[in-house]
Amino acid sequence: MSKQLEFVYDVVSFPTYLAWTQLPTIAEEAGCRLRMTPVFCGGIFKSTGNPGPLSIPAKRKWYFDDLIMRAKHLDVPFVMNPHSPIQTLPIMRGVFVAEEREETDAYVKTMFEAIWVHARNLNEVDEVRATLVEAGLDADAYFAEIQRDDIKSRLRKNTDDAVARGAFGVPTFFVGDQMFFGQDRLDFVQEALRSR
Amino acid sequence: MSKQLEFVYDVVSFPTYLAWTQLPTIAEEAGCRLRMTPVFCGGIFKSTGNPGPLSIPAKRKWYFDDLIMRAKHLDVPFVMNPHSPIQTLPIMRGVFVAEEREETDAYVKTMFEAIWVHARNLNEVDEVRATLVEAGLDADAYFAEIQRDDIKSRLRKNTDDAVARGAFGVPTFFVGDQMFFGQDRLDFVQEALRSR
Numbered sequence: 001m002s003k004q005l006e007f008v009y010d011v012v013s014f015p016t017y018l019a020w021t022q023l024p025t026i027a028e029e030a031g032c033r034l035r036m037t038p039v040f041c042g043g044i045f046k047s048t049g050n051p052g053p054l055s056i057p058a059k060r061k062w063y064f065d066d067l068i069m070r071a072k073h074l075d076v077p078f079v080m081n082p083h084s085p086i087q088t089l090p091i092m093r094g095v096f097v098a099e100e101r102e103e104t105d106a107y108v109k110t111m112f113e114a115i116w117v118h119a120r121n122l123n124e125v126d127e128v129r130a131t132l133v134e135a136g137l138d139a140d141a142y143f144a145e146i147q148r149d150d151i152k153s154r155l156r157k158n159t160d161d162a163v164a165r166g167a168f169g170v171p172t173f174f175v176g177d178q179m180f181f182g183q184d185r186l187d188f189v190q191e192a193l194r195s196r
Numbered sequence: 197m198s199k200q201l202e203f204v205y206d207v208v209s210f211p212t213y214l215a216w217t218q219l220p221t222i223a224e225e226a227g228c229r230l231r232m233t234p235v236f237c238g239g240i241f242k243s244t245g246n247p248g249p250l251s252i253p254a255k256r257k258w259y260f261d262d263l264i265m266r267a268k269h270l271d272v273p274f275v276m277n278p279h280s281p282i283q284t285l286p287i288m289r290g291v292f293v294a295e296e297r298e299e300t301d302a303y304v305k306t307m308f309e310a311i312w313v314h315a316r317n318l319n320e321v322d323e324v325r326a327t328l329v330e331a332g333l334d335a336d337a338y339f340a341e342i343q344r345d346d347i348k349s350r351l352r353k354n355t356d357d358a359v360a361r362g363a364f365g366v367p368t369f370f371v372g373d374q375m376f377f378g379q380d381r382l383d384f385v386q387e388a389l390r391s392r
Contacts, residue, residue, distance in 0.1 A: 048254035058244035058364035062377050069384055168254035181258050184380055188265055 003032035003196050005189065008162050008172040010041035011108070012088040014067050014078070015183040016171040017116040020108075021076045022186055030193035036104065038095040040088065041170045043159040048168040070183065083121040089155075091122060093146040096154050100145070103137065110135040199228035199392050201385065204358050204368040206237035207304070208284040210263050210274070211379040212367040213312040216304075217272045218382055226389035232300065234291040236284065237366045239355040244364045266379065279317040285351075287318060289342040292350050296341070299333065306331040 005027060009016050027034045045052055054060055064080065071078040091111055098107035114120040114131045121127050132139040145151060162172065166179045173180040175192040201223060205212050223230045241248055250256055260276065267274040287307050294303035310316040310327045317323050328335040341347060358368060362375045369376040371388040 048252060050252045050254065056244060056246045056364055058246065058359070058362065059377075061362060062364070062375065065375075066377070066381070066384075073384075073387075163254070166254065166257060168252055168258070179258065179261075181255075181262070185262070188262075188269075191269075 003030060003193060004035055004175070005030065005032050005193060006035040006037055006174040008037045008039055008167055008170060008174070010039055010088055010092055010170050011111045011115055012041050012084075012086055013170050014081075014084070014116055015070075017078070017112050018067065018070055018074060018076065019171040019173075019183040019186060020112055021074065022183075026186060026190055026193075030190065032193055036095075036108065037158055037162065038092050038155065039159040039162050039167075039170065040092050040155055042089065043156070044163055044167055044169060047160070047163045050168050053169075077117045079117060079119040081115050081119045083119070083123055084115070086115055086122045088122075090146050091128070093151050093155050094142050096151045097142050097145040098137075101138075101141070106135065107137060110137065199226060199389060200231055200371070201226065201228050201389060202231040202233055202370040204233045204235055204363055204366060204370070206235055206284055206288055206366050207307045207311055208237050208280075208282055209366050210276075210280070210312055211266075213274070213308050214263065214266055214270060214272065215367040215369075215379040215382060216308055217270065218379075222382060222386060222389075226386065228389055232291075232304065233354055233358065234288050234351065235355040235358050235363075235366065236288050236351055238285065239352070240359055240363055240365060243356070243359045246364050249365075273313045275313060275315040277311050277315045279315070279319055280311070282311055282318045284318075286342050287324070289347050289351050290338050292347045293338050293341040294333075297334075297337070302331065303333060306333065 005023070007020070007023060009020065011017070023034055044050070053063055068080075094107060095104065098104045110131060111122070115122060120131055122131065129139045129143070132142055165174070165177070169181065171181075171183055173185070173189045175189060175196065178192055180189050180192070201219070203216070203219060205216065207213070219230055240246070249259055290303060290307075291300065294300045306327060307318070311318060316327055318327065325335045325339070328338055361370070361373070363377075365377065367377075367379055369381070369385045371385060371392065374388055376385050376388070
C-alpha cells in the first residue's frame with residue numbers, strides 16, 4: 001500500500017471535523033494509507049497572515065449555514081459549539097502523547113466529538129479532564145506529558161512544515177506533494193487518489 | 197414556471213465565469229427561470245470589508261490550482277487572464293444597456309469569454325471597443341449609454357441590494373431567499389431547486 005492520503009488537522013475546526021468523518025470510507029475506497037498530521041491551526045494563521053474564516057462579518061452567516069448544510073448532506077452528527085473557538089494548543093500537543101500510548105485514534109475521536117458532537121467547553125481544564133476520563137484515557141498522564149519540550153517542539157515542527165508546504169489553514173490534504181484545501185474538496189482528493 | 201434561480205454576478209471573477217457556464221444545464225434540469233443580477237463586485241467587497249480571495253498570499257497558489265482543476269473537471273474552455281483583475285465597472289454598467297437593446301445574453305457571453313477564454317485586456321478601452329464590434333454589438337451606443345446616471349444608479353442599486361440580502365462576493369445564488377455562495381456550491385443550489 002504505497003498510496004497515501006495525508007490529513008493535516010486541528011480539532012478546533014468544524015469543517016475539519018466534517019472531513020475527518022469521511023476519511024475511513026475514502027481511504028478504504030482508494031486502498032490508501034492514511035497519515036494523520038496534527039498541527040496548531042492558530043500557528044498556521046499567524047505564520048501566513050490568514051485572519052481566519054470568520055474575519056469578514058458578512059460571511060459569518062453563510063459560513064455556518066453552509067457547514068450545517070454539508071453536515072446534514074453527509075448525515076453526520078454535529079452541534080454548533082457555543083464555546084468555539086476552543087484553544088486547542090494543549091489538546092493538539094496531546095496527540096503526540098496519544099501516539100506514544102498507541103491510542104491516537106481513540107484520542108482524536110474523543111476530542112473531535114467532544115467539541116463538535118457534544119459541544120463541550122474544552123477551554124475549561126476540568127472539562128478536558130472529564131472528557132479524557134470518560135473516554136477511558138489517563139488524564140493525569142496527558143496533563144503531565146504535554147508539558148514536555150519535545151512534545152511542544154513536535155507540534156511546532158508539524159505546523160511549520162505544513163506552512164512550508166503551502167498550507168494556510170485546515171483541513172489540508174496532501175496526495176504526494178499535491179495539496180488540497182477544504183472539506184469541500186474531498187472529491188478532488190478522491191480523484192487524485194484514483195489517478196495514482 | 198414559478199421556480200427561479202437568481203445569479204448575482206460580475207464578469208470580473210473566474211469562479212463566476214465557471215458557474216455561468218453551468219447555468220443553462222442547471223436551469224433546464226430544474227425547470228426554473230434564470231434571473232441574472234449584474235452587480236459590481238468591487239462595491240460588494242468595499243461595503244462588506246471583504247479583502248477579496250487573493251488577500252492571503254499563501255492562499256493564492258491554491259486559489260488558482262483549485263479553479264484550474266474545477267475548469268478541467270467541468271471541461272469548459274478557460275485561460276488565466278494576465279490582465280486580471282479587470283476594472284469591470286463600465287462593463288457591468290453595459291449589462292443594463294444590453295437589456296434595453298434586448299441582447300443581454302450575447303453581451304454577457306461576449307464579456308465573460310473575452311476575459312476568461314480569450315484573455316483580452318478589457319482594462320484598455322480600445323480592447324473593449326474591439327470586443328464589442330467583433331461580437332456585432334454597437335460599441336458607440338454602449339460607450340454613450342453607460343454614461344447615463346440612471347444606468348449607473350441601477351448597477352449601484354443591484355450591488356447594494358445584494359449586500360443587504362447577505363452577499364459578500366460573487367458568484368452568489370438565491371433560490372427564494374436562501375443564499376448560496378461560490379461556484380463550488382452549485383450542488384446545493386440544485387438540491388434547493390429540486391426541493392421546491
